[in-house]
Amino acid sequence: MFSMSEKELGKKWDRCLADGAIKLGTGLGLGIVFSVLFFKRHTWPISFGSGTGLGMAYANCQNDLRSFYLLHRSEKEQ
Numbered sequence: 001m002f003s004m005s006e007k008e009l010g011k012k013w014d015r016c017l018a019d020g021a022i023k024l025g026t027g028l029g030l031g032i033v034f035s036v037l038f039f040k041r042h043t044w045p046i047s048f049g050s051g052t053g054l055g056m057a058y059a060n061c062q063n064d065l066r067s068f069y070l071l072h073r074s075e076k077e078q
Contacts, residue, residue, distance in 0.1 A: 016061035020054065027053025 031049025039045050 012061075012064050015064060016057070019060055020057035023053035023057040024050060025053075027051070 027049035028046065029049075031046035034049070035041055035043065035045040
C-alpha cells in the first residue's frame with residue numbers, strides 16, 4: 001500500500017545501528033564492572049549485559065521500523 005522512501009529507511013537504519021552500538025557498549029561496560037566488583041571475575045555478567053543491551057536495541061529498532069505503518073494523529077485533530 002505505502003512504500004517507505006530510501007532516505008527515510010536509511011535514517012531509521014542509522015538510528016538502529018547507533019542505538020545498538022550504544023546499548024551494546026553500555027551493557028558490556030556494566031557487565032565488566034559487575035563481573036569485577038561483585039562476581040569474582042566470572043564472565044556471565046558480561047554476556048548477560050551485552051545480550052540485554054542487544055535485545056533492547058533490537059526491540060527499539062523493530063518498533064522504529066514498524067512505526068511507518070502506524071497512523072499518527074496531528075495535535076490539531078485531537
